[in-house]
Amino acid sequence: MEVSLPMRIMSSLFLVGLVCFIIHLYRTILLRSQRMKRKLRMQGIKGPSPSFLYGNLSEMQEIQSRAMKAENHGDIVAHDYTSSIFPYFEHWRKQYGLIYTYSTGFRQHLYVNDPEMVKEMNLSLSLDFGKPTYMTKRLGPMLGNGIIRSNGHVWAQQRKIIAPEFFMDKAKGMVELMVESAQPLLRKWEQYIEALGGSQAEIRVDEDLRGLSADVIARACFGSSYLKGNEIFSKLRTLQTLITKQSILFGITSFGFFANKNHKMKKSLETEIDSLIWETVKEREKQCLDKRNTDKDLMQQLLEEALNNSNSSNSNFSPKRFIIDNCKNIYFAGHEATSTAATWCMMLLALYPDWQSRIREEVTQFCNDGLDANSLSNLKTALRLYPPGAFVSREALEQVQIGKITVPKGVCIWTLIPTLHRDPNLWGPDANEFRPERFADGVSKACKFAQAYIPFGVGTRLCVGRNFAMVELKVVLSLIVSQFTFSLSPNYQHSPAFRMIVEPEHGVQILIRKV
């Protein structure tokens, strides 16, 4: 059959277009990734050999599935969980040392667990050293372009508004509110025990602690109670589960029917959460108009800042998005990590009951200033062995200098917090053990390198809520320990799992009694 001239021209144009597209892809993606790799290798940084299209992805998956098969189910509580959750990082660390490079597809990564380099990262003030965009892109439905995800000047502006709300004096001013929020949980546990004849009850603590942290953050920052914020929190949690079903770290995009369904569910949850937050904001706005209300909380600060900026010349600024996104960020960051830290701490205290007695004695002795009870140094230990945030992640948004390494633009940097926290070269041969007394004279005496203790991250992106979280943890744990004694339930299954933070997959069950 004769092909017409216009058809022939069309197909030739199509072919030329396709070839140009492939050349463009080759030049921008493949060559760029090879350039990054070369620049790192020229500085003596080694790493596993990547395959052409997938980099080291298939090796990562292979190491992961080998580790899952080899998991030791007999060992009830093995504190070192990095080798089961992130086995590929451990595997390569043994082979290539504390700094190495690897790739996922055309993306180049730099693993950095050298304390000297972590110190350098801590010192870097550059706005070009931001959060990895490919990873935060997936968190978009959950966090919008708020403080956790954003980079550059947008991030700096948000940080300036939010950080002062969590300074130590503000956090200490929240103690009364935290004590009030804890009362329903304490009563609930007491009622459980009474209902079972008054001696002992089995309780799953993680859900209750999550509810408590949510109440604290909702009341402290947004002037609303947990009941009101309950829907927002539970929808955020569902969204978090959906997002972490896909591997954030591997950076693979899934396709097909399930991916599409997943995408639709995420979109509809995002819309629901946004409108729920906007309703809360509108209510708050009415209260703001009341001039007698002088005690401003975070939401009021955000509202004022949004109003100020809406009059500015920046046409890209949307006051509504600014408020909603940052509320979502604080709702999420403010309660998930704190309640998970409290849960791990309860697990460790249940395992080491003598530390419960020590805290109880000190809280009674210094009841006027229970917040400073020394025995609560086990909190530091819990955050050392079970830091809810598993890693510090950064991307070189432009070429940056970190210590002696020049990091090319586009490279993502990963520092594994739990690995640094359990390095025997820094903490001694008992690095994996629960020994809170090592913190008796501070972090600098507990570890050869104080910068190696980083449960709240490093540098300019250090957690804004760290003071708030520490005060809350001390208040809540002091209250629980002064009223109850507890041990681990035989139903407890040790199961650290990564879902944006490292949490117990099957919860923490304890056997609890009144003191």
Ligand code: HEM
């Ligand atoms: C024990 C509890 C907590 C832990 C372990 C924790 C840990 C972390 C970590 C590891 C980071 C990343 C830092 C980095 O990339 O260098 C972070 C960031 C952040 N955290 Fe927390 N956090 C906790 C509680 C809180 C609370 C209570 C709030 C708010 C009320 C909060 C708000 C934030 C925010 C907004 C960021 C992003 C900061 C930025 O990028 O500028 N966190 N947190």
